[in-house]
Amino acid sequence: MKITVAGAGYVGLVTSAGLAELGHSITCIDIEKEKIDMLQNGLSPIYEPGLELLIKKNLRNGQLKFTMSPDQAYSAADIIFIAVGTPEEKDGSVDLKYIHVVSHTIAHYIKKDVIVCTKSTVPVGTNELIKQIIQSRKSTSINAEVVSNPEFLREGSAVLDFFQGDRIVIGADNPEAATIMEQIYLPLKIPIIKTDIKSAEMIKYTSNAFLATKISFINEIANLCEKVGANIEEVAYGIGYDKRIGHEFLKAGIGYGGSCFPKDTRALVQLAGNVKYPFELLEAAIKVNNHQQSLPVLKAKELLGSLKNKRVAILGLAFKPDTDDVREAASLIIIKELLEEGALVRAYDPIAIPNAKKLLGNSIEYAYNLHYALYEADFAIIVTEWEQIKHVRLDIFQTYMKEPIVIDGRNCYSLEEIEKYPITYLSIGRQGVYKGRPKDEMSIINF
Numbered sequence: 001m002k003i004t005v006a007g008a009g010y011v012g013l014v015t016s017a018g019l020a021e022l023g024h025s026i027t028c029i030d031i032e033k034e035k036i037d038m039l040q041n042g043l044s045p046i047y048e049p050g051l052e053l054l055i056k057k058n059l060r061n062g063q064l065k066f067t068m069s070p071d072q073a074y075s076a077a078d079i080i081f082i083a084v085g086t087p088e089e090k091d092g093s094v095d096l097k098y099i100h101v102v103s104h105t106i107a108h109y110i111k112k113d114v115i116v117c118t119k120s121t122v123p124v125g126t127n128e129l130i131k132q133i134i135q136s137r138k139s140t141s142i143n144a145e146v147v148s149n150p151e152f153l154r155e156g157s158a159v160l161d162f163f164q165g166d167r168i169v170i171g172a173d174n175p176e177a178a179t180i181m182e183q184i185y186l187p188l189k190i191p192i193i194k195t196d197i198k199s200a201e202m203i204k205y206t207s208n209a210f211l212a213t214k215i216s217f218i219n220e221i222a223n224l225c226e227k228v229g230a231n232i233e234e235v236a237y238g239i240g241y242d243k244r245i246g247h248e249f250l251k252a253g254i255g256y257g258g259s260c261f262p263k264d265t266r267a268l269v270q271l272a273g274n275v276k277y278p279f280e281l282l283e284a285a286i287k288v289n290n291h292q293q294s295l296p297v298l299k300a301k302e303l304l305g306s307l308k309n310k311r312v313a314i315l316g317l318a319f320k321p322d323t324d325d326v327r328e329a330a331s332l333i334i335i336k337e338l339l340e341e342g343a344l345v346r347a348y349d350p351i352a353i354p355n356a357k358k359l360l361g362n363s364i365e366y367a368y369n370l371h372y373a374l375y376e377a378d379f380a381i382i383v384t385e386w387e388q389i390k391h392v393r394l395d396i397f398q399t400y401m402k403e404p405i406v407i408d409g410r411n412c413y414s415l416e417e418i419e420k421y422p423i424t425y426l427s428i429g430r431q432g433v434y435k436g437r438p439k440d441e442m443s444i445i446n447f
């Protein structure tokens with residue numbers, strides 16, 4: 001099988017490298033010259049654990065090629081995966097301009113029967129649109145089947161997810177096309193769900209919306225735990241044992257970010273609105289998430305009063321660990337609010353600083369090591385639970401900070417551990433610890 005992957009972003013690159021590793025012959029095409037130059041030299045333009053190794057190996061053994069030439073990419077392909085970006089419009093709907101362009105290009109260059117398979121996250125009905133564009137533009141002697149094959153890769157563990165995913169979804173109107181797609185993935189031994197195109201498109205949005213709602217739900221329970229004196233970690237552990245609930249995605253914190261959940265939840269609300277269905281539950285999940293991202297600054301103000309000229313150490317800029325992606329990261333909201341309050345921000349992240357710098361410029365100071373971020377800080381906010389951050393010895397906060405006040409947005413430390421140090425520690429869904437002691441013991445200490 002000759003497979004082409006259109007788009008060398010997260011999805012396109014992991015798909016290309018993963019399929020090449022399975023023994024397929026892959027050509028990955030992108031319009032960005034800089035990206036293709038890097039990739040042809042075996043360098044990954046994104047940070048994703050394990051990806052560069054796979055790219056290098058499969059470039060070397062000839063299974064994987066990168067090109068900017070649509071003729072080279074499309075004319076001899078048996079299967080074409082569409083993995084181009086689907087950015088967000090101002091109203092939350094999906095901007096399909098790259099989908100339109102790539103569909104026209106494919107129609108123009110294909111020279112033989114082909115399956116066009118959509119991996120990009122697209123609203124229900126988009127595959128129908130792709131089909132129409134290709135049908136109307138291609139030569140009449142060529143048969144082009146359109147198939148939906150949404151991806152469920154997580155940034156930071158995308159390579160692992162490719163090989164060990166929970167399921168593969170294939171949405172097709174033509175059973176033969178579905179069977180050919182199935183063959184491609186058989187070596188992975190992952191359950192394959194074959195369905196119609198619209199249901200496949202809907203499965204993708206529903207998965208992300210459900211997980212985002214699960215996070216917002218546990219975050220609301222966390223906020224309630226703080227008020228009634230319970231501990232969210234204990235509560236999440238307790239409910240997770242119910243198999244119908246499960247332990248996954250019950251980590252309370254400062255909300256979900258990234259390029260998927262925020263965008264896809266808004267898109268689903270928009271999609272529902274288009275068919276006059278008010279999706280109130282998802283709207284509430286989005287609202288809760290927005291509030292959750294502001295919690296660290298609210299907590300800091302409650303504790304310290306004015307934040308004007310206070311030095312803040314931000315620990316973590318990426319939207320989650322093991323990625324350099326800062327899209328819709330909680331760090332951006334927190335930093336914006338801190339700057340509005342007149343605070344002085346110094347931020348550390350093991351790898352996301354270059355990407356954060358593109359958005360934040362010189363509005364903050366960047367620390368290339370954690371100790372410098374903490375140095376002379378009035379308080380610290382843990383935003384991303386990187387290994388390098390969550391294992392910081394607690395005496396380090398005491399040593400470097402003006403006052404060891406830590407607002408932990410990801411519940412990295414156990415309260416038991418914290419209470420061994422004279423630290424003031426506020427986390428999510430758990431009782432605050434004030435200078436090493438629980439709040440009730442602290443009524444006599446004046447902040």
Ligand code: UGA
Pocket residue numbers: 121151152153154155156208211215248249250251252253254255256257258259260261319320
């Ligand atoms: C998500 C989905 O998990 C993937 O299945 C999907 O393919 C992908 O979106 C996509 O549509 O492309 P991703 O955004 O990379 O993947 O990362 P997740 O691990 O799902 O985390 C998303 C956000 O939720 C992060 O900000 C994370 O900190 C937060 N989160 C996650 C929590 O706050 N609590 C949790 O328990 C889990």
